[in-house]
Amino acid sequence: MKKQILLLLFCVVLLNACFVNRNLVSYEFPDAMSDEVRAAYTEQCDKGKVLFEINCSKCHYIKKGRRTLIPDFDQSELIGYEMRVMNPQHESEVREARVNAEELGLIMTFLTYKRKNATD
Ligand code: HEC
Numbered sequence: 840m841k842k843q844i845l846l847l848l849f850c851v852v853l854l855n856a857c858f859v860n861r862n863l864v865s866y867e868f869p870d871a872m873s874d875e876v877r878a879a880y881t882e883q884c885d886k887g888k889v890l891f892e893i894n895c896s897k898c899h900y901i902k903k904g905r906r907t908l909i910p911d912f913d914q915s916e917l918i919g920y921e922m923r924v925m926n927p928q929h930e931s932e933v934r935e936a937r938v939n940a941e942e943l944g945l946i947m948t949f950l951t952y953k954r955k956n957a958t959d
Contacts, residue, residue, distance in 0.1 A: 866952045880952060887949025894938050895946065898928065901956075911955045919943045 866884050868877050891899075891909065901908040916922070923933050923943065938946070 865954055867954050868952060880948065883945055884949045884952050887945035887947070888953070890938070890942050890946050891949055894933065894942075898932070908956050909950075909953060911953075912950050914951070917947050917950055919947050 866881060868880060872880070896909070899910055901910055919940070923929055923935075933943070
C-alpha cells in the first residue's frame, strides 16, 4: 500500500514537472539576453501569441496527429510589411485596420522567439 502511494506521488511529481517545464521553455531567447530583457520579451511574446491565435491561426495551424502546432516561419518570411502586402490572402485578412503595426510587431516577436517545433 505504501509503495502504491509512493508510486502515485512520483507520477504526480513527474507530470507536474513536464507541464511546468513546457510552460517555461515555450520561447527560445539568445543566452546572452539579460533577465530583464528576457522578461520584457516574454511579455511581448505572450501578447503576440494571443494576437496570433486571434488573427492568424485559422489559416496557420499545422495539424499533426492530435497535436496542433504553430508553424516555424524563418526570418526571411517574417518581414512584417512584406508579409502584409505580398500575399493576396493577407491583403484582406491582415490589413492595417484589422492588425495594426504594433500588433503585427508583437506577432513577429512571438513567431521569432517561439520554440521550434520538434521534428519527428
Ligand atoms: C485567410 C488566411 C490567412 C490568414 C488569416 C493569415 N494568413 Fe499568412 N498566409 C496565408 C497563405 C495562403 C499563405 C501562403 C502559403 C503559405 O506559406 O502557407 C500565407 C503565408 C504566410 C507567411 C509566409 C510568408 C511567405 O513569404 O511565404 C507568413 C510569415 C504568414 N503567412 C504570417 C501570417 C500572420 C502573422 C498572420 C496573422 C497576422 C497571417 N499570416 C494570417 C493565409 C493566411
